[in-house]
Amino acid sequence: MKILVTGGAGYIGSHVIRALKVAGHEPIALDDLTSGKQVRLGDTPLVQIDLASPGATEVLIDAFREYEVSGVIHLAARKSVGESVEKPEYYYQQNLHSVTNLLVAMRAANVMNMVFSSSAATYGSPDVPQVDEDYNCRPINPYGETKLIGEWMMAAANQSWGLRTVSLRYFNVAGAGFEELADTAVANLIPIAFNAIANKKAIQIFGSDWPTPDGSCVRDYIHVQDLADAHISALEYLSQDSREHSVFNVGTGTGSSVLEVIQSIRDVTGLEFEVDLVPRRPGDPAALSADVSRIEKTLGWKAKHTLDDIVSSHYRAISKQPL
Numbered sequence: 001m002k003i004l005v006t007g008g009a010g011y012i013g014s015h016v017i018r019a020l021k022v023a024g025h026e027p028i029a030l031d032d033l034t035s036g037k038q039v040r041l042g043d044t045p046l047v048q049i050d051l052a053s054p055g056a057t058e059v060l061i062d063a064f065r066e067y068e069v070s071g072v073i074h075l076a077a078r079k080s081v082g083e084s085v086e087k088p089e090y091y092y093q094q095n096l097h098s099v100t101n102l103l104v105a106m107r108a109a110n111v112m113n114m115v116f117s118s119s120a121a122t123y124g125s126p127d128v129p130q131v132d133e134d135y136n137c138r139p140i141n142p143y144g145e146t147k148l149i150g151e152w153m154m155a156a157a158n159q160s161w162g163l164r165t166v167s168l169r170y171f172n173v174a175g176a177g178f179e180e181l182a183d184t185a186v187a188n189l190i191p192i193a194f195n196a197i198a199n200k201k202a203i204q205i206f207g208s209d210w211p212t213p214d215g216s217c218v219r220d221y222i223h224v225q226d227l228a229d230a231h232i233s234a235l236e237y238l239s240q241d242s243r244e245h246s247v248f249n250v251g252t253g254t255g256s257s258v259l260e261v262i263q264s265i266r267d268v269t270g271l272e273f274e275v276d277l278v279p280r281r282p283g284d285p286a287a288l289s290a291d292v293s294r295i296e297k298t299l300g301w302k303a304k305h306t307l308d309d310i311v312s313s314h315y316r317a318i319s320k321q322p323l
């Protein structure tokens with residue numbers, strides 16, 4: 001299939017493009033290159049545009065026809081939680097106009113398959129340590145809200161005109177499937193920790209008195225290569241039949257604490273560094289991991305990589321980045 005991958009020059013999107021090629025599909029990237037990098041795309045064609053801009057629908061319709069696209073994997077989004085709290089209108093404009101433009105263009109060009117990058121941020125701050133997809137979503141920031149509303153838009157298009165849709169709720173994505181595709185943003189725990197080490201600063205641990213086995217927060221870390229493969233499983237599922245909008249958690253089902261991640265970094269790298277125990281951050285749940293029964297049963301997908309695989313692949317990839 002010819003698949004348009006929005007956000008294809010990004011960290012996860014570039015892994016999805018590689019996975020599509022391995023599975024025999026023909027990806028086309030769409031990206032405005034704000035945080036994405038063209039070098040990640042190799043010879044994959046690029047449609048360079050801000051997907052949320054007013055003229056995007058016409059560009060999309062032309063691209064769908066030119067490349068004979070039959071499906072879209074929609075990853076392009078602004079994704080900083082903190083920035084979304086400071087600039088909610090920007091996040092709504094960017095993340096939701098993008099979905100609107102895509103849906104209008106897909107309907108006009110009769111492109112009927114869509115996989116949507118959603119997030120565990122849709123759950124907000126759950127009061128249970130493990131969530132399944134039926135858990136009541138109550139996002140606690142505009143970023144998470146845009147993801148939940150995006151899911152509703154998928155579901156409405158599915159019901160109204162039969163768009164075949166899957167939303168994948170990613171948990172904490174990390175690692176690298178290829179050394180040239182590192183997560184270069186310093187936004188999640190593992191890149192933040194390595195950045196602190198590189199700058200000879202202590203790694204901050206927010207809260208050491210949480211009700212968890214070692215007192216630090218527990219999260220579900222998923223290797224980006226496993227996540228990329230989940231998109232291929234989702235596309236196969238969509239191509240089987242017309243169905244209701246489906247939502248799947250994508251994680252390992254097993255949480256790792258911040259202290260376990262730190263220990264993994266020590267074990268894998270042998271590096272020496274300090275940690276600094278600082279107070280909790282408001283809004284952080286003590287523990288959050290994915291119930292992955294639905295994706296394992298329905299898509300036959302299961303994460304293969306361990307926490308050490310994630311940490312070592314990230315370390316190898318950032319070691320190869322130009323200084």
Ligand SMILES: NC(=O)c1ccc[n+]([C@@H]2O[C@H](COP(=O)([O-])OP(=O)(O)OC[C@H]3O[C@@H](n4cnc5c(N)ncnc54)[C@H](O)[C@@H]3O)[C@@H](O)[C@H]2O)c1
Pocket residue numbers: 006007008009010011012013030031032033034035036037049050051052074075076077078079094098117118119120170171172173174188
């Ligand atoms: N990284 C994570 O842990 C994580 C967790 C949950 C969900 N997600 C979601 O996964 C997706 C990809 O995230 P990522 O970590 O690869 O981030 P990223 O910033 O590396 O990739 C996003 C890409 O989208 C592009 N983009 C953003 N807005 C655009 C727009 N309006 N028009 C055109 N291009 C645009 C950027 O240039 C970038 O290449 C996002 O939707 C994000 O919300 C990520």
